[in-house]
Amino acid sequence: MTGVAPRTLAAPLIGGAARVALGVLWLIEGVIKLRAGFGAPDILLVADSAANNSRVPDYFAPMGELMRALSGLFGVGIPLLELALGVLLIIGVIPRIAALASIGTLALYWSADQLAAQYPLMLVLAAVVLAIPRSGEWSLPALVRRRRDRSVPEPRRV
Numbered sequence: 001m002t003g004v005a006p007r008t009l010a011a012p013l014i015g016g017a018a019r020v021a022l023g024v025l026w027l028i029e030g031v032i033k034l035r036a037g038f039g040a041p042d043i044l045l046v047a048d049s050a051a052n053n054s055r056v057p058d059y060f061a062p063m064g065e066l067m068r069a070l071s072g073l074f075g076v077g078i079p080l081l082e083l084a085l086g087v088l089l090i091i092g093v094i095p096r097i098a099a100l101a102s103i104g105t106l107a108l109y110w111s112a113d114q115l116a117a118q119y120p121l122m123l124v125l126a127a128v129v130l131a132i133p134r135s136g137e138w139s140l141p142a143l144v145r146r147r148r149d150r151s152v153p154e155p156r157r158v
Contacts, residue, residue: 015128015133015137016139018128018135019092019095019125019135019139020090021125022125022129023089024086025086026082026083027083027090028086030080030083030086031083033078033079033082043071043078044068048068050113055113056112092135095139096129096133099127100126102126106123
């Protein structure tokens with residue numbers, strides 16, 4: 001045994017697992033959209049269906065108009081956003097910001113009445129990443145930092 005208490009390892013492992021799982025789900029979302037040829041017509045479909053849907057809150061109307069006006073940009077941007085969130089979360093770069101952006105993106109989808117079965121799970125995973133400050137402890141940037149810190153020689157005492 002290394003002398004590290006299991007309690008000390010639990011939070012980073014749970015947070016890291018939630019972070020990676022959320023990242024994988026975002027990657028799947030983005031890849032599905034790219035493979036399906038997601039684009040401006042899909043954004044227009046979402047915006048138009050939101051405009052005529054009594055379940056969509058009134059506050060979404062300006063966003064729907066923006067989506068109509070910039071459907072080409074949203075059509076490219078949404079899959080790229082999902083892929084970027086996935087990559088950032090999996091490798092652990094700015095995990096808390098990526099988790100917060102995940103919640104914002106999911107809120108946008110829900111506001112437009114676009115609810116997929118995995119979105120509630122994704123919200124819970126994002127909340128776990130935000131709730132556990134050490135969610136990025138087992139990540140690529142942390143690994144690089146640990147290796148760098150080990151390779152830096154300690155100053156000589158005179």
